[in-house]
Amino acid sequence: MLVFRECQPKRVFLPRVHPSRPPGASASRGGRSPVSAEGEASGTRVPEDEGVELRRTVDGKGDGVLATRPFAAGATVMVGFLIGALTGNDSHATQVGPGRWARHGGLEPKVNHSCDPNCGVRLNDGQAFDFVARQPICAGQELTFDYAMRNFTIDHFPAVCLCGAARCRGSVTGWKNLPAARKDDYGELVAPYLRTMDDETWWALRKGAGG
Numbered sequence: 001m002l003v004f005r006e007c008q009p010k011r012v013f014l015p016r017v018h019p020s021r022p023p024g025a026s027a028s029r030g031g032r033s034p035v036s037a038e039g040e041a042s043g044t045r046v047p048e049d050e051g052v053e054l055r056r057t058v059d060g061k062g063d064g065v066l067a068t069r070p071f072a073a074g075a076t077v078m079v080g081f082l083i084g085a086l087t088g089n090d091s092h093a094t095q096v097g098p099g100r101w102a103r104h105g106g107l108e109p110k111v112n113h114s115c116d117p118n119c120g121v122r123l124n125d126g127q128a129f130d131f132v133a134r135q136p137i138c139a140g141q142e143l144t145f146d147y148a149m150r151n152f153t154i155d156h157f158p159a160v161c162l163c164g165a166a167r168c169r170g171s172v173t174g175w176k177n178l179p180a181a182r183k184d185d186y187g188e189l190v191a192p193y194l195r196t197m198d199d200e201t202w203w204a205l206r207k208g209a210g211g
């Protein structure tokens with residue numbers, strides 16, 4: 001029997017935020033774009049039938065991305081695409097490899113962190129991350145993931161985590177500081193390079209190569 005837990009959003013949300021779409025922008029699902037302009041960041045190329053929408057919370061905590069239909073565990077909830085490479089880490093950057101960061105387009109940068117998230121990430125053919133349901137997700141439920149699923153270290157968030165999860169670990173930490181049990185919980189739904197960076201041999205080889 002399927003158990004739907006946390007089916008009610010914990011926050012109260014205002015009506016949908018309608019993302020602006022630049023003239024001529026493609027609405028194709030999961031397509032790749034060579035666009036690198038910052039102005040085409042979040043809110044663009046979001047098809048109406050994507051199954052997710054952006055809403056502004058009334059508690060002043062900012063935006064949240066909600067499911068507009070149910071998703072089964074293991075289903076792809078959002079197809080990721082990159083809009084440009086970055087020269088370093090920042091508060092909206094996604095780590096895409098050891099020492100490499102990039103910016104995701106669409107609503108992905110608006111998905112909030114949780115220490116007990118309902119989504120994980122999976123690298124796709126465009127070297128971006130899809131969001132995958134870790135558990136059944138109901139329509140109206142806020143989508144969350146753990147920033148530690150993509151970033152080895154977290155350098156640009158306050159020390160205190162405000163996710164509100166019962167199992168909140170207290171601060172938004174990166175993969176490097178994630179307890180081993182949580183790493184096991186997340187299984188394959190994390191950036192693959194993170195497990196490579198867990199391997200002390202990899203660091204030794206990198207150091208030996210002068211990297």
Ligand SMILES: [Zn+2]
Binds near residue numbers: 116162164167
């Ligand atoms: Zn937390």
